[in-house]
Amino acid sequence: MASQSNQQHFLLVPFMSQSHLIPFIEMAKLFASNGVIVTVVLTPLNAERFNMIVDQAKASNLKIQFHLLPFPCVEAGLPKGCENMDTLPSPKYQPLFFAACNMLKEPLENWLSELEKLPTCIVSDICLPWTSNVASKFNIPRVVFHGISCFTLLCSHNINLSKVHERVDSMSTLFVVPDLPDTIEFTKAQLPEAMKQDSEAWKEAIDQFKESELSSQGILVNTFEELEKNYVRGYEKVAKKVWCIGPLSLHDKLTFGKFGKDDKGLINDSESECLKFLISNKACSVIYVCFGSLSFIPASQLKELALGLEASNHPFIWVIGKNDCSVELEKWLKEENFGERNKGRGVIIKGWAPQVEILSHPSTGGFLSHCGWNSTLEAISCGVPMITWPLFAEQFFNEKLIVQVLKIGVRIGVEVGVDPMDTFKDEKVLVKKEDVKMAIEKLMENGVEGEQRRNRAKEIKYMAYKAVEDGGSSDSNCKLFIQEILEQSS
Known part of the structure; x- marks a missing residue:
C-alpha cells in the first residue's frame, strides 16, 4: 500500500488554535508514515511553533510540508500577531478570530487554482465549514477531523436532535440525554456555550458545522474504538463513515521510535x-x-x-x-x-x-x-x-x-x-x-x-497502545481510510 499511496497528496486545513494544531500535526506524521505526501495549511507564526517537529519528520524521510497563508489580523480587527487562539489578549476577541479564520478561504482557493496537480484529499477541521465549498469547487474528496470523543459527538447530536435541553425550566435542572448506552445527565449550565445560547448566530454556526460534516466523505476522530466502543457504534449511525485513528500522540511516539528519531534535543x-x-x-x-x-x-x-x-x-x-x-x-x-x-x-x-x-x-x-x-x-x-x-x-x-x-x-x-x-x-x-x-x-x-x-x-x-500498534484498530482504520481515498482518486 505504501508504494501506491506515495502518489497521494493530503491537504490538512486546521483551525488555528493549539488544541487543534497539535493533533493535526500528529495526524500529518501518521499519514506521512503510511507513505502519503502531506501539506498542512498554516500561518507564519503558527508554522514557527512546529518547524522543528517537521524538520525532524523530514529527517525521517516523511514527506510533510507547510503551505503558509498570511493571517488577516488587521482586516478582522485583531491586534497584530494574533494568529493563534492562545495569543488573544482577551476572550472577547474570539468572534473576530473566527472571522479571520474564515478569511483564509479565498487565498487557499487562489493557491489551489495555481497547482498543476490538485491534492487527492482535504482533511478539514470541523470549525472551518467553508472548506466544504472549497472541496466542491475543485472536486476534491473531503473528510472532517474531530478533535473530540465519539461520546461527546453522540451526546451533542442527541441533545440537539431531541432539544431536551430547551424544555428544562432552569440552568440547574438535570436532564437525561436520550438514546445513549448509559444514563448520562447534564444541566443546561454544563453544556457548551453554543448549545445553551439562544442566539441565531450560534444556531447558524451549529447548522453550518453539521452541514459541513454531512457533506463530507466521513469523519476522522482522535479516539480509539476500545475506549468508547458503544459510542463509536452509536455515532456511526449518524455520520456517513467514522474512522477512529487515535490516540494520535501515541502513533507519533511509535512512528519516531520506528524511524529512529525519538530524540528531542536540548532539555529546557x-x-x-x-x-x-x-x-x-x-x-x-x-x-x-x-x-x-x-x-x-x-x-x-x-x-x-x-x-x-x-x-x-x-x-x-x-x-x-x-x-x-x-x-x-x-x-x-x-x-x-x-x-x-x-x-x-x-x-x-x-x-x-x-x-x-x-x-x-x-x-x-x-x-x-x-x-x-x-x-x-x-x-x-x-x-x-x-x-x-x-x-x-x-x-x-x-x-x-x-x-x-x-x-x-x-x-x-x-x-x-x-x-x-x-x-x-x-x-x-x-x-x-x-x-x-x-x-x-x-x-x-x-x-x-x-x-x-x-x-x-x-x-x-x-x-490505547494496542490500538496504534501494527494491526491494531486505529492503525487498521488509518490504512483503510488511505486505501478508500486511493480508490476514489483512481
Missing part, C-alpha cells in the same frame, strides 16, 4: 526542574495540575487551588498558564511566601510544561485537569487517573466519560461552566481549598476504590 529549564523533582519522589505520589492554554481563571480561584494543594500534603507540579499569571496572583504568591513554604514538596511552572513527559513518569499518580480532550487522551495513554475540573466547551462531556463511563476519575465538584467571554468579570470561587484537598485525597487513596481506579487506568493505557 522546565523539563530539567520537573525531571529532578519527579525523580526525588515515590512512585504514583505526585499530583500534576494544568488547565491548558486557553484558561482564564481568576486569581481568587487560583489562591484556593494553591491552598488546597498545600493542604493535601501530596507533592505537586502546578502549571500556571500564561493567561492566568496575573499581577494579583504573583503578588499573593510572593506575600504568602508560597513557593518557599512548599520548597521540596511542590514545583510551580509558569507558561509551558512538558506535559507528556510529566504524565508518563512513574512518580506521577494523578492529573488535576480541565478535561480538554488532548489532555484527557494524554492521561489515558499514560495510565494516569484524573481529577476533573471542567471549565467550558465540551469539557463537562469529557468529565462524564472519565468519571462515569471509564471510571478513572474523581470529580472536584464543579457544577457550572464558565463563560470564557465573561471570565475577567467573574471573580467567584467555584472550588474551595477543602474541595481540592478532598478530591486529591480521594484520587490518591490506597483503598479498594482507589486501587480499582488505578488498575482500570492501566488497562485502558494498554488498550
Whole structure:
C-alpha cells in the first residue's frame, strides 16, 4: 500500500488554535508514515511553533510540508500577531478570530487554482465549514477531523436532535440525554456555550458545522474504538463513515521510535526542574495540575487551588498558564511566601510544561485537569487517573466519560461552566481549598476504590497502545481510510 499511496497528496486545513494544531500535526506524521505526501495549511507564526517537529519528520524521510497563508489580523480587527487562539489578549476577541479564520478561504482557493496537480484529499477541521465549498469547487474528496470523543459527538447530536435541553425550566435542572448506552445527565449550565445560547448566530454556526460534516466523505476522530466502543457504534449511525485513528500522540511516539528519531534535543529549564523533582519522589505520589492554554481563571480561584494543594500534603507540579499569571496572583504568591513554604514538596511552572513527559513518569499518580480532550487522551495513554475540573466547551462531556463511563476519575465538584467571554468579570470561587484537598485525597487513596481506579487506568493505557500498534484498530482504520481515498482518486 505504501508504494501506491506515495502518489497521494493530503491537504490538512486546521483551525488555528493549539488544541487543534497539535493533533493535526500528529495526524500529518501518521499519514506521512503510511507513505502519503502531506501539506498542512498554516500561518507564519503558527508554522514557527512546529518547524522543528517537521524538520525532524523530514529527517525521517516523511514527506510533510507547510503551505503558509498570511493571517488577516488587521482586516478582522485583531491586534497584530494574533494568529493563534492562545495569543488573544482577551476572550472577547474570539468572534473576530473566527472571522479571520474564515478569511483564509479565498487565498487557499487562489493557491489551489495555481497547482498543476490538485491534492487527492482535504482533511478539514470541523470549525472551518467553508472548506466544504472549497472541496466542491475543485472536486476534491473531503473528510472532517474531530478533535473530540465519539461520546461527546453522540451526546451533542442527541441533545440537539431531541432539544431536551430547551424544555428544562432552569440552568440547574438535570436532564437525561436520550438514546445513549448509559444514563448520562447534564444541566443546561454544563453544556457548551453554543448549545445553551439562544442566539441565531450560534444556531447558524451549529447548522453550518453539521452541514459541513454531512457533506463530507466521513469523519476522522482522535479516539480509539476500545475506549468508547458503544459510542463509536452509536455515532456511526449518524455520520456517513467514522474512522477512529487515535490516540494520535501515541502513533507519533511509535512512528519516531520506528524511524529512529525519538530524540528531542536540548532539555529546557522546565523539563530539567520537573525531571529532578519527579525523580526525588515515590512512585504514583505526585499530583500534576494544568488547565491548558486557553484558561482564564481568576486569581481568587487560583489562591484556593494553591491552598488546597498545600493542604493535601501530596507533592505537586502546578502549571500556571500564561493567561492566568496575573499581577494579583504573583503578588499573593510572593506575600504568602508560597513557593518557599512548599520548597521540596511542590514545583510551580509558569507558561509551558512538558506535559507528556510529566504524565508518563512513574512518580506521577494523578492529573488535576480541565478535561480538554488532548489532555484527557494524554492521561489515558499514560495510565494516569484524573481529577476533573471542567471549565467550558465540551469539557463537562469529557468529565462524564472519565468519571462515569471509564471510571478513572474523581470529580472536584464543579457544577457550572464558565463563560470564557465573561471570565475577567467573574471573580467567584467555584472550588474551595477543602474541595481540592478532598478530591486529591480521594484520587490518591490506597483503598479498594482507589486501587480499582488505578488498575482500570492501566488497562485502558494498554488498550490505547494496542490500538496504534501494527494491526491494531486505529492503525487498521488509518490504512483503510488511505486505501478508500486511493480508490476514489483512481
